[in-house]
Amino acid sequence: MESILIPLLILIAVVAGVLLLTRAASKHSQEAKESAAAASTPKEPAELARESAAKLNQEQHRRLYSLIAQGQGMAAIKLYLQATGEGLRASRDAVGALAAHPQPFTQEEPAQSPLADEDDDEPERFPYRYRAIVSKGDVTREVSSNMLNDEIYGRIRTLAKSGDTEGAALALTRHSDINIKQAREFVELMDD
Known part of the structure; x- marks a missing residue:
């Protein structure tokens, strides 16, 4: 009987460890899915436009709006992509938001009261x-x-x-x- 007890205890410990690891992994994957869903949730176009405009310097901002005004959407997307290093889809969405919700150029200044x-x-x-x-x-x-x-x-x-x-x-x-x-x-x- 004693010869079976030790392997049985080891087997129970291994099963408990596997169950704990499985539970932790599923919890981690659920959190990853939730954060990915939150990250992929589209932003409001006006908010996206404000954030996108803040990533440009004054010259890039001027050139981008010049291209938008001339109806050269592809060139504007290319300019935004090169200026920010974001992906093609993000650049397309940003330029679309900037065209729909024009933003003035604002320079980051130190916070004042x-x-x-x-x-x-x-x-x-x-x-x-x-x-x-x-x-x-x-x-x-x-x-x-x-x-x-x-x-x-x-x-x-x-x-x-x-x-x-x-x-x-x-x-x-x-x-x-x-x-x-x-x-x-x-x-x-x-x-x-």
């Missing part, structure tokens, strides 16, 4: 014009400026919605070429 941005004497000028339109009934107001962008306009809207209409009007005059009276009229329409 939001208060430091508001304390600047001179607002930053962007290489594009930003249009903001508000309307209420028959009244419509428009502001077009190369000193506005989504972030600044969002801060102005937040000020207006929180009840600080004077602060919103002052911020709007600081980032556009309109006077305080026009800015107050614009902010009053934005308030609702």
Whole structure:
């Protein structure tokens, strides 16, 4: 009986070890499948466009949009592929997103506190014009400026919605070429 007990214990230990290894391997493969599925989930086109534009320097960005504007999609994909080193499919998707959702060139800058941005004497000028339109009934107001962008306009809207209409009007005059009276009229329409 003793001669069978030792091999039986070894056999049980080996079976338990195999079961543990099999369970760990299946858990690892399941995690790998989930991460691959998450990685292959397509991004929103606007988000993809922002990320893709951030990978280009100013000259590459200019040339890429020049090719897109000329209808030379294949050349734009080739340029993006060479500039970023991404694959052909990723480059095709990126150029498609950039064409559908144009992105201004933004240079990575060191992070600043939001208060430091508001304390600047001179607002930053962007290489594009930003249009903001508000309307209420028959009244419509428009502001077009190369000193506005989504972030600044969002801060102005937040000020207006929180009840600080004077602060919103002052911020709007600081980032556009309109006077305080026009800015107050614009902010009053934005308030609702």
